[in-house]
Amino acid sequence: DGGITQSPKYLFRKEGQNVTLSCEQNLNHDAMYWYRQDPGQGLRLIYYSQIVNDFQKGDIAEGYSVSREKKESFPLTVTSAQKNPTAFYLCASSIGLTGGNQPQHFGDGTRLSIL
Amino acid sequence: QKEVEQNSGPLSVPEGAIASLNCTYSDRGSQSFFWYRQYSGKSPELIMFIYSNGDKEDGRFTAQLNKASQYVSLLIRDSQPSDSATYLCAVAGGYNKLIFGAGTRLAVHP
Numbered sequence: 001d002g003g004i005t006q007s008p009k010y011l012f013r014k015e016g017q018n019v020t021l022s023c024e025q026n027l028n029h030d031a032m033y034w035y036r037q038d039p040g041q042g043l044r045l046i047y048y049s050q051i052v053n054d055f056q057k058g059d060i061a062e063g064y065s066v067s068r069e070k071k072e073s074f075p076l077t078v079t080s081a082q083k084n085p086t087a088f089y090l091c092a093s094s095i096g097l098t099g100g101n102q103p104q105h106f107g108d109g110t111r112l113s114i115l
Numbered sequence: 116q117k118e119v120e121q122n123s124g125p126l127s128v129p130e131g132a133i134a135s136l137n138c139t140y141s142d143r144g145s146q147s148f149f150w151y152r153q154y155s156g157k158s159p160e161l162i163m164f165i166y167s168n169g170d171k172e173d174g175r176f177t178a179q180l181n182k183a184s185q186y187v188s189l190l191i192r193d194s195q196p197s198d199s200a201t202y203l204c205a206v207a208g209g210y211n212k213l214i215f216g217a218g219t220r221l222a223v224h225p
Contacts, residue, residue, distance in 0.1 A: 040217075041217055042203065042215045042216055042218055043159075043203070043215040045212065048211075048212060050210070050211060056210075058212075090159070094211060096211060101166075101207035101211065102211070103149050104149075104205075104213055105161065106158040107158060108157070
């Protein structure tokens with residue numbers, strides 16, 4: 001059945017290492033998003049993409065990179081430049097611009113910690 | 116900077132009571148409003164959305180929107196311990212983006 005799959009569920013990063021979080025959706029949604037959530041805080045937007053091969057920075061893009069080569073996939077790379085990566089990372093998708101302000105639906109998230 | 120404000124709580128209500136969660140937003144042009152529920156350690160799940168002034172009911176949940184006063188609220192009738200969670204208010208911020216509040220923690224005690 002349709003949904004958003006994030007993997008892995010837990011991820012550990014060593015000092016100086018880049019790590020990539022996977023996000024795949026089979027909802028045929030055009031728009032995809034990456035958020036970061038720190039304990040006791042709301043969601044902060046890292047990157048978003050409205051269409052294949054195009055993406056924009058959100059509020060906290062520094063130290064992160066993304067790609068959108070396929071409609072279904074929007075992987076997030078946490079680079080070594082991100083000095084405080086420990087957080088809960090959430091991927092979301094929505095119908096997109098043609099659907100107006102539609103709700104976003106979330107994957108189960110990835111918990112990233114520093115070793 | 117567009118902002119969405121929520122009282123962090125915890126809001127403590129007895130089982131069977133009505134829980135009232137409130138949210139204010141700064142962008143007068145916002146058109147769409149969403150309520151998400153997030154259990155501890157889990158991802159947010161959509162409960163309701165509302166686009167027009169007034170009330171929208173879905174089961175035990177009622178969303179209320181007042182654009183003139185720039186607030187949106189969520190009422191939960193007959194609150195159950197299973198409703199204990201953090202409730203996130205989100206407001207459409209243009210370009211299909213949502214701006215999230217920090218959430219209100221609700222605790223329903225037996």
